[in-house]
Amino acid sequence: MRMMKLTAGALVAYAALGGTAAMAQTELTMWYHGAGNEVELTLINQLIDDFNASQSDWSVSIESFPQESYNDSVVAAALAGNLPDIIDVDGPVMPNWAWSGYMQPLTIDESLIEDFLPGTKGIWDGQLYSIGLWDAAVALVTRQSTLDALGLRTPTLEEPWNLEEFMAALEAAKASGDYEYAFDPGMAWTGEWYPYAFSPFLQSFGGDLVDRSTYQSADGVLNGEAAIAFGEWWQSLFAEGYAPGTSQDPADRDTGLIDGKYAFSWNGNWAALGALAAHEDTLFLPAPDFGNGSVIGAASWQFGISSTSEHPEGAAAFIEFALQDEYLAAFSNGIGLIPATPSAAAMTENYAEGGAMSVFFDLSAEQALVRPVTPGYVVAAKVFEKALADIANGADVIDTLDAAVDEIDADIESNSGYGH
Amino acid sequence: MASSLKNPDRTGWAFALPGTVLILTFIVIPFFFAFALSMTNQRLISPNPTEYVGLKNYRDLLGLAVVTLEPERDDSGAVVIDDDGEIVYPRLRTITRSDDYPQYRGMREWFRWQSGEDARIVIASDVVFMKALVNTLLFVLVVAPVQGGLALVLALLINQRLRGINIFRTIYFMPVVVSIVVVSLLWRFIYDGSDGLLNNVLSWITFGAFQPVDWLGNTETALGAIMAMSIWQAVGFHMVIWLSGLQTISPTLYEAAAIEGASKWQTFRYVTWPGLRHTAVLVLIVITMQAFALFAQIDVMTSGGPLDSTQTVVFQAVERGYGKQDISGGSTISVILFVIVLTISLIQRYLTREK
Amino acid sequence: MAAVNPDNQGLRLAVRYAVLILIALIFIGPILFMVMSSFKPDLQLLQDTSSLRAFLPVGDLSLENYREAFQRAPVRLFVINSVIVTGATVVLSLIVCSLAAFSFVYLDWKGRDVILSVILATLIIPFETIAIPLLLLVSKLPWIGLEGFEIGWLNSYRVQIIPWIADGLTIFLFVQYFKSLPGELIEASRVEGATWFQIYMRVVMPLSGPVLATAAILKFLVMYNQYLWPLIVVQQEQYRPVMVGLQYFFQLNTAWGEIMAYLTLITVPVLGFYLVLQRAFIASIASTGVKG
Incomplete structure (x- = not known):
C-alpha cells in the first residue's frame, strides 16, 4: 500500500516535472530548402521530432522553402533582419554568408565529425561554420550495354578515361547513329549546376575559377593556357554535335539517357535511383582525367547557425543530434544522397559495400574538390556560368574567358578582396 | 464642413491624398533610395562600409571608346590575308589587356567596321548592357506597333454581330489570364529545337519541306521567338481595350457614313479611327511600358542567351542587383532605364498631343 | 445592295x-x-x-497529377492567399485610384499638375528595380493591429496588399477615361448644388463601368501573378501565394504532369474572374454606349 502511494506520488511528481520541462523548452526556428519534396520533409520532420523528444531544453520548429528560391529568401530575410536560429546553406555559398555576417561559427564536438567526408565540412577563415549530413557527387552515367555495343573499356577510379579515350567514346557513340547526341552535360539545368558540374572539367585541364593561393584574381587561371584548352574542348562538344546546347529541352535532360537519346550523361547521384530503376545495367563512371587528375565537385547542403540566434548552444545541440549515423543513413535511403560517414554508408541500401551506388561514395572520397572557398564564389559562379553558355554557343573562347576574368577581378576589387 | 468640402482646393487634396501618399511612400521614396544607391558602391550583402563613388557606376555601364587596329604585316610589310581573303588583325586583347592603354582595361568589343586597311572597333565598358539596351529598344519598336495593330484588327473582327462571337472574344482573351511565367514554360516545349510543336506543325503544313529550327537556341531567332510569344500572350488584353473604345463610338455616325456611301476603308479612316484617339494613346503607352519591363520571359526561357541575343535592361538590372549582389550597379541600370523611358514618353506625349 | x-x-x-x-x-x-x-x-x-x-x-x-499536386504542396492555401491578396488590392485600388483621378481631372487645386506628372512618371519604374529599397522600408514600418503595436510588416497579408494599391497605370487609366466623359454632366450637377463626392458617387462612377473593368482586370493579373515581392517579404508558408508555390514543383527530375495540373488549377480562378467581369463589362457598355 505504501509502495503504491509512493509510486503514485512519484508519477504525479514526474508528470509535473515533465509538464514544466515541456513548458520550459526554448523555441528554436529552422529554415530548410525542401518545400515540395515530401520524402525530404518527412525525414527532416522525423529528425526534429526525435530531437524535441530527446531532451527538455529546446524545441525546434521548421519553415520550409522551395529550393529554387531558397537563397533569395534568406538574403532578403537577412537584409530585413529576420533570420531564424538554424539555417541550411549550400556549401559553396556558406563563405559568402559567413563573411557577410549572417552566420556564426559552429561550435560542436569535433570528434563527432572526424570521419565525415571532406566536402561536408564548411570551413571559412579557419573556423567551422556549417556541416552537412551528406555530400553529392557527379558521375559519367551510361549503360553496360552501351559500352559493350560501342566496344569501349570500362574506366575505373584507378584508371579513368583520358581526354583521347573520352573523345573516342563520344565519337564512337556519334558514329553509331543510335543516339540523338553522344553526351548530355545537362545544359538545360541553369544556375548552380554549371559551376558545380563543369568547373571540375576546367580544374582537370589545370585551370580554375580563381587563383586559390590568394583568392584575389582569376587572371592566369581562368584565361591561362589550360583554361583556353578547356574552353576550346568545351566549344567543340557543341560545335561538332556531340552534345545538346543551352536550348536543351529540360524534359530531355531528365529522361534522355533512360530513353536512349543520349549515350552518356553527366549527372548527379540524386538522379541515380531513377536511372537504376529504368535500366539495371546503368553504370556510374568516374570523371575523365583531362590531364590534371579526375575531379568532381563537392559540398552539398549543410546546417549552420545564424548570427542573430540568441541560442547558439541550442542550435548546436540540434546539429550535433542530427549528425548521428541513423539520420545520415535515413536521408541517404530516402533521397539518394551520399551519407557523410563510412559507418553510415554501411547502414544504407545503396552505398554499403557492393551497393548499386557505392561507387559514388568512392568518387566523393577520391575525386571531390570543393568549389573555391571564398565569399566571391557566388559572383564568380555566375560569371563562369555565362562564359560557359557563351562558349557553347560559339563565342570566341579567349575573349570570353578574358572578359570573365575582368568581371571576377572587378568584383573582388569592389569587395575589397572579400576578407582574405 | 460642407462649405470646406465645396472648396475645390481642399476637396482636391482630400481626394488625391490616399493615392498620392501610397505612391510616394512605396514607389517614389524607394526609387530615390535606388538613385542614391547608384552613387555608391553598396553591395547587396557585405560587411564593408558603403562609400560614395560619384558617377563611377554610370561610367562602368555606359563607357564607350573607339580604337583602331592596324592589320598584321608579314616581314616584307605586306598585309596578311587569311584563307578566306580577309585581312588578319591582331587580337583586341593586345590593346585592352596591355599596360600601355590602362584607360581601355576591361573594355570589350561591341562591334567593328573596316576603314581602309584598319579595323575600327567600338569598345564598351559593359558590352552586355549595350546589347541589352539595343535588344530592349528593338523589342519595344517591334512589339508596340505590331501588338497594338494586331489587337485593333482582332477588335474589329470581334466587333461583328455574329452568333457566338462572345465565345471567340473569350478565347482570344484567354492567354492574358495565364501568367507570363506559365506561358513561358509552355512555350519552351513549343519552341523546342528538335521535336517541338512549332517545328512539327510547320513541317506538317509544308509537307515535310520545313527544316526544324532551334528557335530559342539560335541568335537569329531567339528574340523574335520571344517577341511572338509576348504578343500572343498580351494581344487579347489590348483587343479588349480597343473594343471598349469601339463600342463608345456612336452607331449614328456609322449610319451617317453608310448613307453617304462611304467605303469600308473610308468608314474606318473617318469614323472609327478618330473615335479611337484616346484609346490609341492608352494602348500605345501601356504596351510601351510593358515592353520596356521585359523580364519574366527572358528569365524563364533564355537567361539572356544565346550570346546575349535576348539580354534586356531589366533582366540585367536583376542579374546584377541580385544575382551578382551588386545592388548599386542594379540601381544604376534602373535609373538609366527611367531616364530613357521618360524621354521617350515625353516624345510620345509631344507627338500625340491634342492639336 | x-x-x-x-x-x-x-x-x-x-x-x-x-x-x-x-x-x-x-x-x-x-x-x-x-x-x-x-x-x-x-x-x-x-x-x-x-x-x-x-x-x-x-x-x-x-486525375493522378492533381492528386499528387495536392500532396506536394498546400495548393488550396496558396490559392486562398492569392485570392485574398488580389481581391483586397483590386477593390482598394479601384477606390483609391479613381478618387485620385477624379480629383486630377475635375478639380482644380494647387500642385495638382506637378503631382500628376510625378505619378505618371512612376509608371515607368519597373518594380524589380525598387524591390530591395522597398523591402528595407517595409521591414521597418510600424503597424497597429489586433495584437497591438509592432514594427515590421514582413510575413503578413498587408505587406502584399498595401504597397500595391495605388499605381501610376491605374490612375492613368481613370484619368484618360474621365477626360472622355462629357463635361456637361458634371457642370449640370454642380449647378444643381451636388457636392464633389456626390458627383463622384452618383454621376461619374455609374458611367465608369468599362474603365473599372479594365483597371480591375489589369490589377488582378498583376496581383495574382506576384512572385518576386512575396518571395522576399514572406518567409512563412501560411502567407505564400500561388506563383511562389509554383516553385514547389521544380525539383530535380521535374514532374511535368504535376506542374501542368498546378498551372491549370491556378489559372481557373482567373478565367472565372474574367468571365464574371466580362458580363459586367458588356452590361456597362450597353448602358453607357450612347455617347460621344
Whole structure:
C-alpha cells in the first residue's frame, strides 16, 4: 500500500516535472530548402521530432522553402533582419554568408565529425561554420550495354578515361547513329549546376575559377593556357554535335539517357535511383582525367547557425543530434544522397559495400574538390556560368574567358578582396 | 464642413491624398533610395562600409571608346590575308589587356567596321548592357506597333454581330489570364529545337519541306521567338481595350457614313479611327511600358542567351542587383532605364498631343 | 445592295467563321496543351509534345497529377492567399485610384499638375528595380493591429496588399477615361448644388463601368501573378501565394504532369474572374454606349 502511494506520488511528481520541462523548452526556428519534396520533409520532420523528444531544453520548429528560391529568401530575410536560429546553406555559398555576417561559427564536438567526408565540412577563415549530413557527387552515367555495343573499356577510379579515350567514346557513340547526341552535360539545368558540374572539367585541364593561393584574381587561371584548352574542348562538344546546347529541352535532360537519346550523361547521384530503376545495367563512371587528375565537385547542403540566434548552444545541440549515423543513413535511403560517414554508408541500401551506388561514395572520397572557398564564389559562379553558355554557343573562347576574368577581378576589387 | 468640402482646393487634396501618399511612400521614396544607391558602391550583402563613388557606376555601364587596329604585316610589310581573303588583325586583347592603354582595361568589343586597311572597333565598358539596351529598344519598336495593330484588327473582327462571337472574344482573351511565367514554360516545349510543336506543325503544313529550327537556341531567332510569344500572350488584353473604345463610338455616325456611301476603308479612316484617339494613346503607352519591363520571359526561357541575343535592361538590372549582389550597379541600370523611358514618353506625349 | 445572293452571303459567313476559328486555335492551342497534359502521365506527356496529340485528350488519362499536386504542396492555401491578396488590392485600388483621378481631372487645386506628372512618371519604374529599397522600408514600418503595436510588416497579408494599391497605370487609366466623359454632366450637377463626392458617387462612377473593368482586370493579373515581392517579404508558408508555390514543383527530375495540373488549377480562378467581369463589362457598355 505504501509502495503504491509512493509510486503514485512519484508519477504525479514526474508528470509535473515533465509538464514544466515541456513548458520550459526554448523555441528554436529552422529554415530548410525542401518545400515540395515530401520524402525530404518527412525525414527532416522525423529528425526534429526525435530531437524535441530527446531532451527538455529546446524545441525546434521548421519553415520550409522551395529550393529554387531558397537563397533569395534568406538574403532578403537577412537584409530585413529576420533570420531564424538554424539555417541550411549550400556549401559553396556558406563563405559568402559567413563573411557577410549572417552566420556564426559552429561550435560542436569535433570528434563527432572526424570521419565525415571532406566536402561536408564548411570551413571559412579557419573556423567551422556549417556541416552537412551528406555530400553529392557527379558521375559519367551510361549503360553496360552501351559500352559493350560501342566496344569501349570500362574506366575505373584507378584508371579513368583520358581526354583521347573520352573523345573516342563520344565519337564512337556519334558514329553509331543510335543516339540523338553522344553526351548530355545537362545544359538545360541553369544556375548552380554549371559551376558545380563543369568547373571540375576546367580544374582537370589545370585551370580554375580563381587563383586559390590568394583568392584575389582569376587572371592566369581562368584565361591561362589550360583554361583556353578547356574552353576550346568545351566549344567543340557543341560545335561538332556531340552534345545538346543551352536550348536543351529540360524534359530531355531528365529522361534522355533512360530513353536512349543520349549515350552518356553527366549527372548527379540524386538522379541515380531513377536511372537504376529504368535500366539495371546503368553504370556510374568516374570523371575523365583531362590531364590534371579526375575531379568532381563537392559540398552539398549543410546546417549552420545564424548570427542573430540568441541560442547558439541550442542550435548546436540540434546539429550535433542530427549528425548521428541513423539520420545520415535515413536521408541517404530516402533521397539518394551520399551519407557523410563510412559507418553510415554501411547502414544504407545503396552505398554499403557492393551497393548499386557505392561507387559514388568512392568518387566523393577520391575525386571531390570543393568549389573555391571564398565569399566571391557566388559572383564568380555566375560569371563562369555565362562564359560557359557563351562558349557553347560559339563565342570566341579567349575573349570570353578574358572578359570573365575582368568581371571576377572587378568584383573582388569592389569587395575589397572579400576578407582574405 | 460642407462649405470646406465645396472648396475645390481642399476637396482636391482630400481626394488625391490616399493615392498620392501610397505612391510616394512605396514607389517614389524607394526609387530615390535606388538613385542614391547608384552613387555608391553598396553591395547587396557585405560587411564593408558603403562609400560614395560619384558617377563611377554610370561610367562602368555606359563607357564607350573607339580604337583602331592596324592589320598584321608579314616581314616584307605586306598585309596578311587569311584563307578566306580577309585581312588578319591582331587580337583586341593586345590593346585592352596591355599596360600601355590602362584607360581601355576591361573594355570589350561591341562591334567593328573596316576603314581602309584598319579595323575600327567600338569598345564598351559593359558590352552586355549595350546589347541589352539595343535588344530592349528593338523589342519595344517591334512589339508596340505590331501588338497594338494586331489587337485593333482582332477588335474589329470581334466587333461583328455574329452568333457566338462572345465565345471567340473569350478565347482570344484567354492567354492574358495565364501568367507570363506559365506561358513561358509552355512555350519552351513549343519552341523546342528538335521535336517541338512549332517545328512539327510547320513541317506538317509544308509537307515535310520545313527544316526544324532551334528557335530559342539560335541568335537569329531567339528574340523574335520571344517577341511572338509576348504578343500572343498580351494581344487579347489590348483587343479588349480597343473594343471598349469601339463600342463608345456612336452607331449614328456609322449610319451617317453608310448613307453617304462611304467605303469600308473610308468608314474606318473617318469614323472609327478618330473615335479611337484616346484609346490609341492608352494602348500605345501601356504596351510601351510593358515592353520596356521585359523580364519574366527572358528569365524563364533564355537567361539572356544565346550570346546575349535576348539580354534586356531589366533582366540585367536583376542579374546584377541580385544575382551578382551588386545592388548599386542594379540601381544604376534602373535609373538609366527611367531616364530613357521618360524621354521617350515625353516624345510620345509631344507627338500625340491634342492639336 | 438589298438583293444579296443568299449563297454568296452564306459563303461570306463561312469565311468569317473560318478566320475566327483559325485565330481561336492559335490562341487556345497552348492552353489546351496545358490542360490536356495535366491528365497525362509524365512519359506520355513528353512524347506527345512532338505531335498534335499534345492538344488532344488521348492515351492514359487520369486525375493522378492533381492528386499528387495536392500532396506536394498546400495548393488550396496558396490559392486562398492569392485570392485574398488580389481581391483586397483590386477593390482598394479601384477606390483609391479613381478618387485620385477624379480629383486630377475635375478639380482644380494647387500642385495638382506637378503631382500628376510625378505619378505618371512612376509608371515607368519597373518594380524589380525598387524591390530591395522597398523591402528595407517595409521591414521597418510600424503597424497597429489586433495584437497591438509592432514594427515590421514582413510575413503578413498587408505587406502584399498595401504597397500595391495605388499605381501610376491605374490612375492613368481613370484619368484618360474621365477626360472622355462629357463635361456637361458634371457642370449640370454642380449647378444643381451636388457636392464633389456626390458627383463622384452618383454621376461619374455609374458611367465608369468599362474603365473599372479594365483597371480591375489589369490589377488582378498583376496581383495574382506576384512572385518576386512575396518571395522576399514572406518567409512563412501560411502567407505564400500561388506563383511562389509554383516553385514547389521544380525539383530535380521535374514532374511535368504535376506542374501542368498546378498551372491549370491556378489559372481557373482567373478565367472565372474574367468571365464574371466580362458580363459586367458588356452590361456597362450597353448602358453607357450612347455617347460621344
